[in-house]
Amino acid sequence: MLGVKLTIHIIEKVQKVLLQSDVQSKSDRSPVTVADYGSQALVSFVLQRELPSEPFSLVAEEDSGDLRKDEAQETLERITKLVNDTLASDESYATSTLSTEDVLRAIDSGKSDGGSHGRHWVLDPIDGTKGFLRGDQYAIALALLDEGKVVLGALACPNLPLASIGGVNQHPSQGEVGCLFFANIGAGTYMQLLNSSSAIKVQVTAIENPEEASFFESYEAAHSIHDLSSSITKKLGVKAPPVRIDSQAKYGALSRGDGAIYLRFPHKGYREKIWDHAAGCIVVTEAGGVVTDAAGNPLDFSKGRYLDLDTGIIVTNQKLMPSLLKAVRDSLEEKASSL
Ligand SMILES: Nc1ncnc2c1ncn2[C@@H]1O[C@H](COP(=O)(O)OS(=O)(=O)O)[C@@H](OP(=O)(O)O)[C@H]1O
Ligand SMILES: [Mg+2]
Ligand SMILES: [Mg+2]
Ligand SMILES: [Mg+2]
Known part of the structure; x- marks a missing residue:
C-alpha cells in the first residue's frame, strides 16, 4: 500500500546512509556525492521492492552519468557498500545485496519526466547540499x-x-x-x-x-x-x-x-x-x-x-x-x- 508509513520508513533508512557517509570522509567534497547517490539508490530500490505491483515512476535529481566513468569506480564501490550496509541493518532487507550495476540502475530509475498523468514519486536525495557540507541544514x-x-x-x-x-x-x-x-x-x-x-x-x-x-x-x-x-x-x-x-x-x-x-x-x-x-x-x-x-x-x-x-x-x-x-x-x- 502507498502511504505515509512507507514514506517515513524509507526516509529514515536513508538518513542512516547519510550519517554513515558523513562519518566516512569528512574533509573533501566527495561525501556529498556519496550521500546524494546513496540516498537516491536506496529510496529507488526500496520503493520498487515495496510496491511491486505498481508501475514505477521516479523523478529524482541525480543520474549515474559521472559514476559510470572509469575514475569513479572507487566512489561507486563506496556507495554500494553504504547502501548494502544500510540494507543489512534492516530486518526486512537483511538478505538483499546490491551489485554496483544494481546501484547504477536504481539511481537511473529516477529519470522519469513526471507530468500530469499517473503517479510519480519525486525525490531530492539531499536538498541543501551546501548546508550538508557546512554541517548546517x-x-x-x-x-x-x-x-x-x-x-x-x-x-x-x-x-x-x-x-x-x-x-x-x-x-x-x-x-x-x-x-x-x-x-x-x-x-x-x-x-x-x-x-x-x-x-x-x-x-x-x-x-x-x-x-x-x-x-x-x-x-x-x-x-x-x-x-x-x-x-x-x-x-x-x-x-x-x-x-x-x-x-x-x-x-x-x-x-x-x-x-x-x-x-x-x-x-x-x-x-x-x-x-x-x-x-x-x-x-x-x-x-x-x-x-x-x-x-x-x-x-x-x-x-x-x-x-x-x-x-x-x-x-x-x-x-x-x-x-x-x-x-x-x-x-x-x-x-x-x-x-
Ligand atoms: N542558482 C540557483 N538559484 C536558485 N536555486 C538554486 C540555484 N542553484 C541551485 N539551486 C537549488 O537550491 C537548492 C537548495 O536551495 P535553498 O535555497 O533551499 O538552500 S540554500 O540556502 O540556498 O542552500 C539546491 O538543491 P540541492 O542541489 O538539492 O542542494 C538547488 O536545487
Ligand atoms: Mg534540492
Ligand atoms: Mg539535492
Ligand atoms: Mg544538487
Whole structure:
C-alpha cells in the first residue's frame, strides 16, 4: 500500500546512509556525492521492492552519468557498500545485496519526466547540499504526484532542532535535533523526532501583524536575491532580520510556526525543479499555509521536471498572503522601473 508509513520508513533508512557517509570522509567534497547517490539508490530500490505491483515512476535529481566513468569506480564501490550496509541493518532487507550495476540502475530509475498523468514519486536525495557540507541544514525530500497534484510528502531534516528556529540562523545551541515532517492530502501535517515514532500535528503561525513576523530565505545569496526580499519585507512592515537557512527545512520550520514567511527569488534565468518544492509545498499547505509564485498562482507540479513559474516563490499563512502579495508586486515594479 502507498502511504505515509512507507514514506517515513524509507526516509529514515536513508538518513542512516547519510550519517554513515558523513562519518566516512569528512574533509573533501566527495561525501556529498556519496550521500546524494546513496540516498537516491536506496529510496529507488526500496520503493520498487515495496510496491511491486505498481508501475514505477521516479523523478529524482541525480543520474549515474559521472559514476559510470572509469575514475569513479572507487566512489561507486563506496556507495554500494553504504547502501548494502544500510540494507543489512534492516530486518526486512537483511538478505538483499546490491551489485554496483544494481546501484547504477536504481539511481537511473529516477529519470522519469513526471507530468500530469499517473503517479510519480519525486525525490531530492539531499536538498541543501551546501548546508550538508557546512554541517548546517539539509533535507531528504520525498513526495508523490497523482495526476499532477502532490498528494503525499515527507521531509527529513536531520539537523533541525525540535526547538523553534524562528529567530535563529541555522542552529540554536542545544536541545534535541532531527525532525521529520509528513503530510497526506486532506489529513494535515505531522512532525516527529527522527528517532521517535510519536508524531504531533503542526500548524503554521496564526500571526496577522507583520511586525511580529519573522521570515526565512536561502542561506546562499546565489540562490535567492536577498536585496529583493529585504525590500518586500520592509514594505510589509516586518521588523525582524531574515532567518537564513538551507534547504526545504525552511518549509518544515514554517509548517510548525517557527516563522511566518518564506521568500525565494532566484536570479534571472534559473529554473526551479519540482524536487526542490514538492514535499515542502504539501507540508506547508496541509499545515494551513499558502504557497504561490510571485503572481499569486499556486505552484503547478504537472509540467514535468521543472516548475514553470512567475519570478519567485512566496509562502505564508492565509491572513498575511494578500498584503505580502501586494508588497511583492510593488517591490518587483520598483525593481523593474529602476533598471
Ligand atoms: N542558482 C540557483 N538559484 C536558485 N536555486 C538554486 C540555484 N542553484 C541551485 N539551486 C537549488 O537550491 C537548492 C537548495 O536551495 P535553498 O535555497 O533551499 O538552500 S540554500 O540556502 O540556498 O542552500 C539546491 O538543491 P540541492 O542541489 O538539492 O542542494 C538547488 O536545487
Ligand atoms: Mg534540492
Ligand atoms: Mg539535492
Ligand atoms: Mg544538487
